[in-house]
Amino acid sequence: MASYRSILSTDAPPAFAFIDPPFDFNSATVSKFPPEVTGSLVLRSLCRRLGWESLSGKRLLDFGCGVRFARTLVNLGMEIGTYAGVDVNADAIGWLQAHVADPRFRFHRLDMKNHLFNPDGGMVQADTLRHFGLTEFDAACMFSVITHQDPDDTRMILRMLRACVVTHGQLYFTAFIDESVDQYAEKYIEKRSAWCNYNPDYLVDLAREEGWAVQTLYPGSELHQPAFVCRRM
Ligand SMILES: C[S@@+](CC[C@H](N)C(=O)[O-])C[C@H]1O[C@@H](n2cnc3c(N)ncnc32)[C@H](O)[C@@H]1O
Known part of the structure; x- marks a missing residue:
């Protein structure tokens, strides 16, 4: 009788891991879909827009x-x-930090003041993230983050991220834009940082002043706000 051992594969199955964090920071229009569905769609468009075939081998800092x-x-x-x-x-x-053991991943808490998300937070410096050891990234990204920052905080964040990416590295961020706004305006005065509207020309100038050349502005879609693709100057 032939033995099945001659046909038994030694090929190991792909590593399996599953996490289910009990948090949801997305708006209702996004979180009505499973997070992996919107996440993979948005990450794939980030790759395309940064000129990457995939994330394979890339170092990405997600602020x-x-x-x-x-x-x-x-x-x-x-x-x-x-x-x-x-x-x-x-x-x-x-x-x-407690549930993702894969060494390709690392997570840092930044205690920066934000009226909506961290009202009791403190001040940060241009090199705060570098002091966490966050350096030499191919790109940084921010999804629905500048949407909640006033211009001073946006400046500081752009400055911090510039210190973390390689020379000529890239930055991808989304923002609410409104040409009718003179520079910057809060949509909801009574709920500070809930919806920060920027004049697009003002935001492009602000990014340039912080060392980022905006190369393309992509219109918003159902899943995210207009997206700015920048290169470190
Ligand atoms: C609308 S959520 C988007 C989360 C994630 N980027 C995504 O697309 O699923 C905004 C996130 O930005 C974080 N955030 C806001 N201001 C921040 C700051 N100054 N520094 C670090 N994180 C901040 C909030 O805590 C929140 O997790």
Whole structure:
């Protein structure tokens, strides 16, 4: 009788990991879909717009990360070189630190004041993220983060991120834009930082002053606001 051993494969199955963080930082229009669905769609468009075939081998710094991209990358087994997530939310960052063991991932809590997300936070400096050891990234990204920052905080964030990416590295961020606004305006005066509208020309100038040349502005879609693709000057 032939033995099945001659046909038994030694090929190991792909590593399986699943995380289910108990947080949702997305708006109702986004979170009505499973996070991995919107996460992979948005990450694929980020790759295309940055001129990358995929995230394979790339070092990506996600500022204001929440939990969506971490769960997308882990649960879908997507390839990536290094993913660093930074957020003011101590619970989300603590959870990710405790549940994602993959050495390609790292998470840092940043205690920066934000009226909506971290009203008791403090001041940060241009080199604060570098002091976390966050350097030499191919690109940084921010989804729905500048949407909640006033111009002073936007400047500081752009300055911090510039210190973390390689020479000629890239930056991808989304923002609410409104040509009728003179520079910057809060949509809801009574709920500070809930919806920060920028004049697009003003935001492009502000980015340039912080060392980022905006190369393309993509219109918004159902899943995210207009997106700015920049290169480090
Ligand atoms: C609308 S959520 C988007 C989360 C994630 N980027 C996504 O697209 O799923 C905004 C996130 O930015 C974080 N955030 C806001 N201001 C921040 C700041 N100054 N520094 C770090 N994180 C910040 C919030 O805690 C929150 O997780």
